[in-house]
Amino acid sequence: MSVEPFNRLVKLSARAFYDDITKGDNQPKTGRSDNRGIAVVVLDALTRRQWVREEDLAKDLKLHSKQLRRTLRFFEEEKLVTRDHRKETAKGAKIYSAAAAATFDGQKFGKEGEEKIKLHTHSYCCLDYAQIYDVVRYRIHRMKKKLKDELEDKNSIQEYICPNCGRRYNALDALRLISMEDESFHCENCNGELVAESDKLAAQEAGDGDDNARRRRREKLKDMLQRMEVQLKPLMEQLNRVKDLSIPEFGTLQAWEAHASAAGRAAGDSSSNDPSKSSQGYGGTPMPFLGDTKVEVALPGAEGNQVDVKSETASAQKVLPPWMIKQGMNLTSEQRGEVQQESKMVGGSGTGKLSDDKKSTVEDDKKNIQDEYVKAYYEALLKKQQELDTGEKQQESSNSPTSNGLPKMSSNRQVGMKVKRDEDEGDDDVDWEEAPVTGNTNENYKVDLNVEVPEASEENEDDDIDWEEG
Amino acid sequence: MFFHIVLERNMQLHPRHFGRNLREHLVSKLMKDVEGTCSGRHGFVVAITGVDSIGKGLIRDGTGFVTFPVKYQCVVFRPFKGEILEAVVTMVNKMGFFAEAGPVQIFVSNHLIPDDMEFQSGDMPNYTTSDGSVKIQKDSEVRLKIIGTRVDATEIFCIGTIKDDFLGVINDPTAV
Numbered sequence A: 001m002s003v004e005p006f007n008r009l010v011k012l013s014a015r016a017f018y019d020d021i022t023k024g025d026n027q028p029k030t031g032r033s034d035n036r037g038i039a040v041v042v043l044d045a046l047t048r049r050q051w052v053r054e055e056d057l058a059k060d061l062k063l064h065s066k067q068l069r070r071t072l073r074f075f076e077e078e079k080l081v082t083r084d085h086r087k088e089t090a091k092g093a094k095i096y097s098a099a100a101a102a103t104f105d106g107q108k109f110g111k112e113g114e115e116k117i118k119l120h121t122h123s124y125c126c127l128d129y130a131q132i133y134d135v136v137r138y139r140i141h142r143m144k145k146k147l148k149d150e151l152e153d154k155n156s157i158q159e160y161i162c163p164n165c166g167r168r169y170n171a172l173d174a175l176r177l178i179s180m181e182d183e184s185f186h187c188e189n190c191n192g193e194l195v196a197e198s199d200k201l202a203a204q205e206a207g208d209g210d211d212n213a214r215r216r217r218r219e220k221l222k223d224m225l226q227r228m229e230v231q232l233k234p235l236m237e238q239l240n241r242v243k244d245l246s247i248p249e250f251g252t253l254q255a256w257e258a259h260a261s262a263a264g265r266a267a268g269d270s271s272s273n274d275p276s277k278s279s280q281g282y283g284g285t286p287m288p289f290l291g292d293t294k295v296e297v298a299l300p301g302a303e304g305n306q307v308d309v310k311s312e313t314a315s316a317q318k319v320l321p322p323w324m325i326k327q328g329m330n331l332t333s334e335q336r337g338e339v340q341q342e343s344k345m346v347g348g349s350g351t352g353k354l355s356d357d358k359k360s361t362v363e364d365d366k367k368n369i370q371d372e373y374v375k376a377y378y379e380a381l382l383k384k385q386q387e388l389d390t391g392e393k394q395q396e397s398s399n400s401p402t403s404n405g406l407p408k409m410s411s412n413r414q415v416g417m418k419v420k421r422d423e424d425e426g427d428d429d430v431d432w433e434e435a436p437v438t439g440n441t442n443e444n445y446k447v448d449l450n451v452e453v454p455e456a457s458e459e460n461e462d463d464d465i466d467w468e469e470g
Numbered sequence B: 001m002f003f004h005i006v007l008e009r010n011m012q013l014h015p016r017h018f019g020r021n022l023r024e025h026l027v028s029k030l031m032k033d034v035e036g037t038c039s040g041r042h043g044f045v046v047a048i049t050g051v052d053s054i055g056k057g058l059i060r061d062g063t064g065f066v067t068f069p070v071k072y073q074c075v076v077f078r079p080f081k082g083e084i085l086e087a088v089v090t091m092v093n094k095m096g097f098f099a100e101a102g103p104v105q106i107f108v109s110n111h112l113i114p115d116d117m118e119f120q121s122g123d124m125p126n127y128t129t130s131d132g133s134v135k136i137q138k139d140s141e142v143r144l145k146i147i148g149t150r151v152d153a154t155e156i157f158c159i160g161t162i163k164d165d166f167l168g169v170i171n172d173p174t175a176v
Helices: A004-017 A038-047 A054-061 A065-077 A098-103 A129-152 A171-177 A210-231 A233-243 A253-266 A275-281 A290-302 A304-313 A330-348 A352-386 A392-405 A407-418 A421-438 A442-469 B022-034
Strands: A081-089 A119-127 A159-161 A168-170 B002-013 B043-054 B066-077 B084-093 B096-101 B104-109 B117-120 B126-129 B141-151 B156-161 B168-171
Touching (some): A004 A129, A004 A233, A038 A065, A038 A119, A054 A065, A054 A119, A065 A081, A119 A253, A129 A233, A159 A171, A168 A171, A171 B141, A210 A233, B002 B022, B104 B141
Antiparallel strands (some): B002 B066, B043 B066, B096 B104, B141 B156, B141 B168
16 A cells, blocks of 8 residues: 555656646746646655645745645646645634634735734645546546547548638538539538538648548547557556555545644654644655554454454354444444354354364464453443343342353352452453363364353343442 | 327317318328428427327417317437438438438438548449449438437438448449
């Protein structure tokens, strides 16, 4: 998940398509507003940054901010760049003066008014790689399609032009234009004989020999198409290379800032909310917050074996990893608990593959135990919450079956009632967890599970009762 | 493309037709008036297949004509862009050729004729391949694709192409 191939894509397409862009054609071209080639420089600079404040970028590039803004606006229209505008106080200033809101048009260089504390709108910009990929592909597609259509004359409506008065007609007017005397088209205005207009793309060599002109035009188009293929080849290759890569995503400015500052804190730099700092500090480092996402990916991987089993047996049930389950999440954790039990039951009914899988996880025993412990713990918590309402009567009813079914457990419990809760709970849980792991052989496993699961639930209930009494 | 649709029209009937055969008169007048006309919206009305209902007549002040709202079923033909049609060539010139598919006129300009066909002038102007195996002249039947339509209130005109796979002459009148 590197940015590098995408940066290369941006650089290539900048040179291919935006090299000779002069933005602001309506303005007179003085030396300063002539920004030929600036587009490439700006795009290159953006590939080395993420979200960046436009002022900072202008300073770095030694450009006038207006000039830069114009270029950026152009790129925004071209969908290469996302921009964000935000009102911020000048450095160290407190929020003040509604009148300042009037000046929020455009970003200013910060030194403008020191005595007047104003809200400045700062603009930020960032490359939008996902969109760039699409934009470039679409652009190339359109170019090719246009040339090919011209080449094959597909779906094109022939146009005719009167050499005398310059009036234009197209093939849809043919019925009106045909004259009775001779077999050609005549202008409605001046009755001059119309000539077919040669192509728009190719040069307008007035065709004396119509066929000749057509042939020449075709050759020209073919040549153009070939040259395009050759010249855009590196770009196409880069597009293909990038095709299967995951696209770097910086998110919105806020999201990015949150990530960046979090990463910054991790790196020992405590720039919390200062966007200028963060944008400068991490502008150069690629994807500083990637570490976090990796951790997120890694955690489900730790208990991935279990998840696999579940996804095989209970199809497509989303299983929340234990660290995500908090007290608030009643429904999901409940679901998860059910699924877990069910899948274990299924395993008990005997698929060899499943138990094999289990076997292979022996190295991960410790993790499994921990995970299971956490799960069971939260399960217990949940059940406790659910049964808070049901009174003492339920205790008795739940007491009797356990004591009948599993005398050992019940005795434990009774002892536990007198002793401290926490220890009791801990012991129970550990015992319960270790049982399936140790009895990991194929035959034992099923039996263990079948016994253990109901035990667990009953035990949880017992625990709950303990809690209540305590 | 052909459609079978229900249309409505207000018919004015002269008082001399009032009598036993009023209905027949009305229907025959409807056929005379409507069949073969073209509306930009529905296309060419090819045939009336039935009269659904004839409403109450309204006598017009001063004239004695009576207006009947008539609902009738009819077959209409409307050409669409992209549609493939078979047409008969009516005229060939150096700009291309005109063809008719039933009521609709189609123009195929010379750059939408395959490049290997060249215009031959003469008393029977035609487009011929260099080896002479395929010839488009008056009364040839061609299969063409409509690539553009001009729809006015009362007429429809199309331009077509035969520069595509499976398009072109489907029978040669000289060969028969």
